[in-house]
Amino acid sequence: MKPSTCSFLLLLLLCGQVSSFSTAPADRSSYAEERSSASQDLGCAGRGSDGYIIRGQDSLSIDELVAKLRGTEITHKIPAINAVSTRGIAESLVSTLRHDVTIKDVSRNCLVGLDPIETVSMTTTGTASAGDPVPWGTDRVDSRDGTDGTYSKIGDGGIGAVVYILDTGIRISHKEFDGRAQAGWSAGCGDTPKSCQPGWAFGGVINDAVNEAELARTAYNRGGPTDCNGHGTHCASTAAGRHYGVAPEATVVAVQVLSCEGTGSSAGIFAGIEWAVKDSAQRGKPGVISMSLGGPGGSGYDDIMDFAMDSGLFVAVAAGNEHLDACRFSPAYVSRVMTVGSTEADDDMSSFSNYGPCVDIFAPGTSITAAWAGSDDQLATISGTSMACPHVSGAAAELVSADPAMSADATKEKLLCMGTQDTINLDRRARITRTDNLFLYTGSDHSC
Numbered sequence: 001m002k003p004s005t006c007s008f009l010l011l012l013l014l015c016g017q018v019s020s021f022s023t024a025p026a027d028r029s030s031y032a033e034e035r036s037s038a039s040q041d042l043g044c045a046g047r048g049s050d051g052y053i054i055r056g057q058d059s060l061s062i063d064e065l066v067a068k069l070r071g072t073e074i075t076h077k078i079p080a081i082n083a084v085s086t087r088g089i090a091e092s093l094v095s096t097l098r099h100d101v102t103i104k105d106v107s108r109n110c111l112v113g114l115d116p117i118e119t120v121s122m123t124t125t126g127t128a129s130a131g132d133p134v135p136w137g138t139d140r141v142d143s144r145d146g147t148d149g150t151y152s153k154i155g156d157g158g159i160g161a162v163v164y165i166l167d168t169g170i171r172i173s174h175k176e177f178d179g180r181a182q183a184g185w186s187a188g189c190g191d192t193p194k195s196c197q198p199g200w201a202f203g204g205v206i207n208d209a210v211n212e213a214e215l216a217r218t219a220y221n222r223g224g225p226t227d228c229n230g231h232g233t234h235c236a237s238t239a240a241g242r243h244y245g246v247a248p249e250a251t252v253v254a255v256q257v258l259s260c261e262g263t264g265s266s267a268g269i270f271a272g273i274e275w276a277v278k279d280s281a282q283r284g285k286p287g288v289i290s291m292s293l294g295g296p297g298g299s300g301y302d303d304i305m306d307f308a309m310d311s312g313l314f315v316a317v318a319a320g321n322e323h324l325d326a327c328r329f330s331p332a333y334v335s336r337v338m339t340v341g342s343t344e345a346d347d348d349m350s351s352f353s354n355y356g357p358c359v360d361i362f363a364p365g366t367s368i369t370a371a372w373a374g375s376d377d378q379l380a381t382i383s384g385t386s387m388a389c390p391h392v393s394g395a396a397a398e399l400v401s402a403d404p405a406m407s408a409d410a411t412k413e414k415l416l417c418m419g420t421q422d423t424i425n426l427d428r429r430a431r432i433t434r435t436d437n438l439f440l441y442t443g444s445d446h447s448c
């Protein structure tokens with residue numbers, strides 16, 4: 001297997017969030033709404049798009065909606081928000097639909113990609129043993145202050161909870177998962193492995209065959225061949241890895257909404273969320289959605305996030321790595337989900353982290369070591385709010401494992417309540433934009 005010099009990144013995100021400290025939530029919500037409408041005007045903010053997302057009014061069925069789009073390619077059906085995505089649609093039909101009273105909304109299907117700062121330049125291999133030092137991130141979050149070389153999980157470590165990793169897929173055979181990682185869904189595949197488009201892995205499962213196919217496919221790329229991006233594997237192992245994870249007994253499920261090269265679209269993400277909600281209902285287990293992805297501009301995430309949260313799945317999203325107001329990024333702007341900024345080992349806010357009123361909480365994100373997808377014992381150390389997000393997802397998994405009836409909103413409130421206040425060194429931009437100084441805490445020293 002080859003030395004991987006995968007590059008990626010992920011994260012993108014957009015606008016606003018609510019947190020319950022220091023500023024009244026009502027103020028923050030209205031701010032988020034204001035920013036959300038502003039971002040809507042940005043369209044895809046220069047990111048490019050893959051056709052359109054068309055949403056019908058409640059009175060219009062999905063079949064009736066599809067009928068209106070005859071002659072175009074339907075890329076995803078998203079019944080949860082009564083929408084479909086389509087490509088190859090004539091602009092004249094787009095114009096007609098915008099004036100059709102049975103159509104609720106017509107928007108571009110924005111492309112989403114990994115953030116380049118979450119690029120791997122070097123990987124290692126190794127299998128951690130019980131006595132080995134834990135990574136600084138998990139070590140830090142079980143304490144109000146500092147690190148002590150150990151990490152204490154919450155309760156039973158997330159047994160029974162399912163964390164849906166919306167990302168580049170997962171190497172489910174990696175030793176960090178000891179069988180707790182499972183195949184799920186891929187936005188680039190139909191019902192059979194043969195139906196997968198280039199760069200997409202059936203069920204979101206990365207294995208040697210997927211990597212070899214990806215190496216062959218990218219052999220002539222600028223920068224050389226790369227195997228399938230390990231970003232999703234990394235995030236999954238930070239949430240639930242045996243040695244590198246916050247919830248070492250939780251189950252993780254691959255939901256590949258970003259290709260092996262780290263690209264996807266809003267519609268694929270929406271469809272992935274809907275798949276996760278359905279799968280969670282079938283399992284009857286408490287669930288968490290972890291989204292270490294995003295991008296500037298965009299909009300339309302609120303309703304699908306409401307669908308997930310109303311269905312009982314807590315959602316954590318990365319704040320983004322632009323060192324800008326997270327309210328300008330999707331899905332970071334969504335006020336109901338938990339938007340996560342990043343810190344360094346010395347408790348400074350990470351220099352790349354987005355900030356502002358849309359950030360709910362911070363978690364470790366700089367120089368995080370976790371599993372990678374090149375082999376079953378490959379590791380990588382990378383930085384980004386994508387790495388901070390799964391720390392929160394793992395903590396949420398432990399909470400819902402301990403109390404399966406806890407609602408998604410209550411899970412968020414509990415994490416906000418448990419968080420350590422005023423321990424992060426926020427930079428000037430973060431301070432002047434009303435960023436809450438709140439850090440993830442998973443220890444038992446709380447009365448929440």
Ligand SMILES: [Ca+2]
Pocket residue numbers: 138139140141142143146147148149150151152
């Ligand atoms: Ca510790």
